[in-house]
Amino acid sequence: xxxxxxxxxxxxxxxxxxxxxxxxxxxxxxxxxxxxxxxxxxxxxxxxxxxxxxxxxxxxxxxxxxxxxxxxxxxxxxxxxxxxxxxxxxxxxxxxxxxxxxxxxxxxxxxxxxxxxxxxxxxxxxxxxxxxxxxxxxxxxxxxxxxxxxxxxxxxxxxxxxxxxxxxxxxxxxxxxxxxxxxxxxxxxxxxxxxxxxxxxxxxxxxxxxxxxxxxxxxxxxxxxxxxxxxxxxxxxxxxxxxxxxxxxxxxxxxxxxxxxxxxxxxxxxxxxxxxxxxxxxxxxxxxxxxxxxxxxxxxxxxxxxxxxxxxxxxxxxxxxxxxxxxxxxxxxxxxxxxxxxxxxxxxxxxxx
Numbered sequence: 001x002x003x004x005x006x007x008x009x010x011x012x013x014x015x016x017x018x019x020x021x022x023x024x025x026x027x028x029x030x031x032x033x034x035x036x037x038x039x040x041x042x043x044x045x046x047x048x049x050x051x052x053x054x055x056x057x058x059x060x061x062x063x064x065x066x067x068x069x070x071x072x073x074x075x076x077x078x079x080x081x082x083x084x085x086x087x088x089x090x091x092x093x094x095x096x097x098x099x100x101x102x103x104x105x106x107x108x109x110x111x112x113x114x115x116x117x118x119x120x121x122x123x124x125x126x127x128x129x130x131x132x133x134x135x136x137x138x139x140x141x142x143x144x145x146x147x148x149x150x151x152x153x154x155x156x157x158x159x160x161x162x163x164x165x166x167x168x169x170x171x172x173x174x175x176x177x178x179x180x181x182x183x184x185x186x187x188x189x190x191x192x193x194x195x196x197x198x199x200x201x202x203x204x205x206x207x208x209x210x211x212x213x214x215x216x217x218x219x220x221x222x223x224x225x226x227x228x229x230x231x232x233x234x235x236x237x238x239x240x241x242x243x244x245x246x247x248x249x250x251x252x253x254x255x256x257x258x259x260x261x262x263x264x265x266x267x268x269x270x271x272x273x274x275x276x277x278x279x280x281x282x283x284x285x286x287x288x289x290x291x292x293x294x295x296x297x298x299x300x301x302x303x304x305x306x307x308x309x310x311x312x313x314x315x316x317x318x319x320x321x322x323x324x325x326x327x328x329x330x331x332x333x334x335x336x337x338x339x340x341x342x343x344x345x346x347x348x349x350x351x352x353x
Contacts, residue, residue, distance in 0.1 A: 135167070135168045136165055136166070136167055136168070137165065137166055137167070137168055137170075138163060138164070138165045139156075139158070139163065139164050139165075140158075140162070140163040141158035141159065141160055141161065141162050141163070141180075142160070142161070143160055143161075144160050145157065145158060145159055145160055146158045148164070150166065150170060150176070151170045151171050152170060152171055152174060152187060152189050153187040153189075154174075154184060154185065154186045154187050154199070155184070155185040156182050156183075156184050157182060157183040157184075158180065158181075158182050159180060159181040159182065161180055161220070162178070162179065162180020162181050162182055162220075163178075163179045163180055164176050164177065164178050164179075164182065165177045172191075174189065174197055174198060174199045174200065175200045175201075175202070176200075176201055176202075177201075177202050177203070178201055178202070178203050178217055178219065179203065179204070179219070179220065179221050180218075180219070180220055181216070181217070181218040181219075181220070182216070182217055183214070183215075183216045183275070184201070184210070184213075184214070184215055184216075184217070185214050186199050186210045186212055186213055186214070186215075186234075187212065188211075188212035196211075198210075199211075199212075201217060203217070203219035203221070203227060204219065204221040205219055205227045205240060205255060205257060206219065206227050206229070206238055206239065206240045206255055207238070207239045207240075208229055208236050208237070208238050208239075209236060209237040209238075209239075210234070210236050211234055211235050211236065211237075212234050213231065213232075213233050213234020213235060213236060213249075214231075214232045214233045214234065214275065214277070215229060215230060215231045215232060215234070215236060216228075216229070216230040216232070216275075217229050217230075218230075224257060224258065225257075226254050226255060226256050226257065227240070227254070227255040227257065228252060228253065228254050228255070229247065229252070229253040230252045230253075230267060230271070231247045231248065231249055231250070231251050231252070231253075231267075232249060232250075232267075232272060232275045232276075232277045233249050233277055234249065235247060235248050235249070238253045238255075238262075240255045240260070240262055241260065243262065245262065245264060247264065249277070249280075250266055250267050250272060250277075250279065250280040250282070251264050251265070251266060251267065252264065252265050252266070252267050265284070266280060266282065266283065266284055266286075267279075267280075268290055268293075269290050269291075269293040269294035269297065270290075270293055273293075273297055278297060278298060279293065279294040279297055279298070280294065280321070281294055281295070281298055281319070281320040281321045281323075281328075282318075282319045282320070282321055283316050283317055283318055283319075283320075284317050285315045285316075285317055286315065286316045286317070287311070287312065287313075287314070287315070287316075288311040288312070288313070288314045288316060288336075288339070289311045289312060291316050291332075292311060292350075295325070295328065295348075299325045300346070301325065301343075301346050301347060301348050302346060302347050302348070303347075303348045303350055304347050304348065304349050304350065305350045306349060306350060306351045306352065307352070308351075308352030309339060309350045309351065309352050310338070310352075311350070313338065314336060314338055314339070316332070316335075316336075318331065318335075325343065325348075326343055329341040329342070329343055329348065336353075337353065338352065338353055339351065339352060339353060340353055
């Protein structure tokens, strides 16, 4: 019992020294080291749960807060310590003045450094907290198509069941998200330095960087259909995953959501015409019907089909962009085993061979 009471008295005295502001820092460090080195053993000998709990809270903190004082008073009541009577501080004699000043200065520098870091973090947090977030604008075309003019003058024709979202500061950050299908007529824009400002359209599967153009994008997030980009004029860059493809007018990009594969094909002549643009005279495995539609629009001629001519059959590939109409017809006649093409004024006669 004497040993147990001795440990309790010693612990109480040391705790008192830790609370006393008159105790020098080195002495407090020795006291804390004493507690930490044998805290578990002394706690068992003291056999007091309150003592162990108090040591856990007090030892890491040389300046107890109000909660610590309350815990100490509770502990003092258990140990029958008179908290009104001051406990004399055990001062370490002979500590050189220079050494004391240096330690005090080191503590001051550390405190200032920590205070500076905490201030910067709090200031940054306050700035982030008070800075208003950019509000998002969402436009939906629930049951019928809708036409929207974006703040920069871009025209968006939303198909039924589609939705777009963009930020209120769209003028300075031309980004929008699409869920569904839309035809866009994107205007060119520059910043204050006269540099072109990008226009970026994103969906769940692809990202389209637009460079002043007319295009149709289709990508419903809740459907398994392919994601497509049809380009009627201008140029765009389409990114899916790590792969980026550049499209020029008259091309169509298709991305398969299941296989994650993509390909580029040519738009049909009638689709280009439907959007007000001249079809290409470049063909890849094109039907004769599609080819004649493109030639009619570009050369302003009429194709007359004689008996036996069947424009639904046959596949044509070739680039006639730089060819005149007569050369084009000569090439088609030589390469086609079923039909011949004869120019007569503003008409082209198609005969079965």
